[in-house]
Amino acid sequence: xxxxxxxxxxxxxxxxxxxxxxxxxxxxxxxxxxxxxxxxxxxxxxxxxxxxxxxxxxxxxxxxxxxxxxxxxxxxxxxxxxxxxxxxxxxxxxxxxxxxxxxxxxxxxxxxxxxxxxxxxxxxxxxxxxxxxxxxxxxxxxxxxxxxxxxxxxxxxxxxxxxxxxxxxxxxxxxxxxxxxxxxxxxxxxxxxxxxxxxxxxxxxxxxxxxxxxxxxxxxxxxxxxxxxx
Amino acid sequence: xxxxxxxxxxxxxxxxxxxxxxxxxxxxxxxxxxxxxxxxxxxxxxxxxxxxxxxxxxxxxxxxxxxxxxxxxxxxxxxxxxxxxxxxxxxxxxxxxxxxxxxxxxxxxxxxxxxxxxxxxxxxxxxxxxxxxxxxxxxxxxxxxxxxxxxxxxxxxxxxxxxxxxxxxxxxxxxxxxxxxxxxxxxxxxxxxxxxxxxxxxxxxxxxxxxxxxxxxxxxxxxxxxxxxxxxxxxxxxxxxxxxxxxxxxxxxxxxxxxxxxxxxxxxxxxxxxxxxxxxxxxxxxxxxxxxxxxxxxxxxxxxxxxxxxxxxxxxxxxxxxxxxxxxxxxxxxxxxxxxxxxxxxxxxxxxxxxxxxxxx
Numbered sequence: 392x393x394x395x396x397x398x399x400x401x402x403x404x405x406x407x408x409x410x411x412x413x414x415x416x417x418x419x420x421x422x423x424x425x426x427x428x429x430x431x432x433x434x435x436x437x438x439x440x441x442x443x444x445x446x447x448x449x450x451x452x453x454x455x456x457x458x459x460x461x462x463x464x465x466x467x468x469x470x471x472x473x474x475x476x477x478x479x480x481x482x483x484x485x486x487x488x489x490x491x492x493x494x495x496x497x498x499x500x501x502x503x504x505x506x507x508x509x510x511x512x513x514x515x516x517x518x519x520x521x522x523x524x525x526x527x528x529x530x531x532x533x534x535x536x537x538x539x540x541x542x543x544x545x546x547x548x549x550x551x552x553x554x555x556x557x558x559x560x561x562x563x564x565x566x567x568x569x570x571x572x573x574x575x576x577x578x579x580x581x582x583x584x585x586x587x588x589x590x591x592x593x594x595x596x597x598x599x600x601x602x603x604x605x606x607x608x609x610x611x612x613x614x615x616x617x618x619x620x621x
Numbered sequence: 622x623x624x625x626x627x628x629x630x631x632x633x634x635x636x637x638x639x640x641x642x643x644x645x646x647x648x649x650x651x652x653x654x655x656x657x658x659x660x661x662x663x664x665x666x667x668x669x670x671x672x673x674x675x676x677x678x679x680x681x682x683x684x685x686x687x688x689x690x691x692x693x694x695x696x697x698x699x700x701x702x703x704x705x706x707x708x709x710x711x712x713x714x715x716x717x718x719x720x721x722x723x724x725x726x727x728x729x730x731x732x733x734x735x736x737x738x739x740x741x742x743x744x745x746x747x748x749x750x751x752x753x754x755x756x757x758x759x760x761x762x763x764x765x766x767x768x769x770x771x772x773x774x775x776x777x778x779x780x781x782x783x784x785x786x787x788x789x790x791x792x793x794x795x796x797x798x799x800x801x802x803x804x805x806x807x808x809x810x811x812x813x814x815x816x817x818x819x820x821x822x823x824x825x826x827x828x829x830x831x832x833x834x835x836x837x838x839x840x841x842x843x844x845x846x847x848x849x850x851x852x853x854x855x856x857x858x859x860x861x862x863x864x865x866x867x868x869x870x871x872x873x874x875x876x877x878x879x880x881x882x883x884x885x886x887x888x889x890x891x892x893x894x895x896x897x898x899x900x901x902x903x904x905x906x907x908x909x910x911x912x913x914x915x916x917x918x919x920x921x922x923x924x925x926x927x928x929x930x931x932x933x934x935x936x937x938x939x940x941x942x943x944x945x946x947x948x949x950x951x952x953x954x955x956x957x958x959x960x961x962x963x964x965x966x967x968x969x970x971x972x973x974x975x976x977x978x979x980x981x982x
């Protein structure tokens with residue numbers, strides 16, 4: 392098997408970059424919304440829950456098109472952000488946004504479950520010892536929920552790596568700009584005789600995904616042991 | 622330092638409507654489970670928001686529903702010791718102990734780390750993980766953690782309930798040590814008479830969501846009308862001064878000039894102690910009995926005879942040592958011709974005075 396062509400390398404690195412940014416950027420709001428859903432008691436909680444899960448149930452193409460309508464150069468949000476130099480449409484930043492939105496429900500779900508598993512009585516104890524709500528979260532809830540936060544992040548990373556439908560609809564498939572691993576594989580398969588190249592990318596894709604899975608497994612075990620106080 | 626509480630709240634069918642005041646010292650909220658004691662402590666800690674509440678400590682308002690004041694738990698400066706120790710599993714014992722320190726108000730520390738660790742006997746545990754601790758050790762760390770957060774008052778919600786008997790004794794001793802060594806006021810929830818006898822300086826009786834009586838342990842425990850379990854749990858508490866130890870193992874105490882003998886009691890001569898004498902352990906005799914093995918015979922006058930059930934009565938006797946309660950059958954009342962004002966003798970076996978119910982007076 393030959394080495395990868397420059398264009399294939401580009402797709403691999405772009406995918407990693409997009410997935411890493413998507414995971415990193417959705418982590419803070421993911422923590423906040425997961426905490427809100429797990430512990431909050433406010434009107435509109437079900438609505439928020441439904442909204443977060445929407446990308447999971449909508450066809451990805453629909454999500455991508457909605458993103459295009461909102462964040463495109465003619466869209467209301469897109470026009471609002473353009474003067475600040477923030478452009479999403481047909482840029483790699485748009486791929487990050489699409490991947491983040493698609494991965495968000497998976498991340499929130501994992502974090503929410505792990506926060507719900509933290510004993511609220513420990514949070515009460517922390518409050519009576521003088522910790523403000525944000526300090527309770529930082530010193531008790533978050534450390535105890537860390538295995539779930541980690542799992543959610545890895546899951547989001549993997550989802551972002553593989554995101555296809557929303558990405559291609561929102562930012563198209565421009566080599567070097569928005570062509571990620573899955574969209575590159577898709578493009579190659581459109582051309583006769585590209586099978587070898589596709590197989591190379593598929594193997595890389597499988598290797599990255601499995602490595603992420605193994606890394607998360609090892610990390611989660613280590614964190615769980617630390618959290619249990621052993 | 623005094624805590625004033627006035628709370629009204631409905632939980633489904635249960636109505637909480639209690640007013641009481643906790644002066645300095647150890648105030649025990651005493652009542653059977655389900656009487657609303659824990660709900661009251663929860664409201665004081667700020668962990669629940671009652672429908673109507675007026676709670677203040679030393680004039681500092683913690684909760685006043687009329688004025689729409691609700692101070693959140695982290696700004697109340699009250700630390701809690703819960704039934705389950707609730708230690709943070711991801712932190713070491715030392716980090717648990719120091720947890721409250723980082724949030725504690727900047728003011729002179731009332732208690733130092735080392736004295737607390739020494740009093741609780743947890744010096745050897747400091748670098749251990751929480752997971753390996755026994756129940757008693759956990760509870761001692763929880764007490765230390767609460768104290769080291771520098772609270773204005775310590776709230777303890779049945780801290781011994783989840784422990785076995787030897788562990789109970791161990792933690793009870795810790796609380797006695799706290800009460801005597803640090804002048805921190807404690808609000809302590811319990812349904813156990815021995816805990817009241819040993820710890821309380823004030824008792825508030827909670828029954829069905831209401832505070833039905835407040836007073837010293839002597840006043841409350843000697844009043845059968847206030848005892849949560851009624852006459853079956855009734856017993857008098859008397860104060861006595863420790864006297865001479867006899868060679869045969871008995872310790873002589875003096876209560877109101879009358880000698881009382883206790884077996885194997887280790888206390889310093891001249892110290893004051895509190896003794897609880899259960900009503901079912903007291904015999905009544907018209908004449909001073911002779912040829913009887915019981916050592917403690919107190920001259921008494923019948924003050925009141927209360928009917929308990931078809932067969933039993935509860936007699937309140939006035940003795941030089943204070944009021945003593947006796948649980949006696951109706952048949953004996955008739956046979957001895959007991960009535961109010963009749964003089965008699967109250968007889969108590971030395972071994973019947975439970976030693977674990979002897980508290981410092």
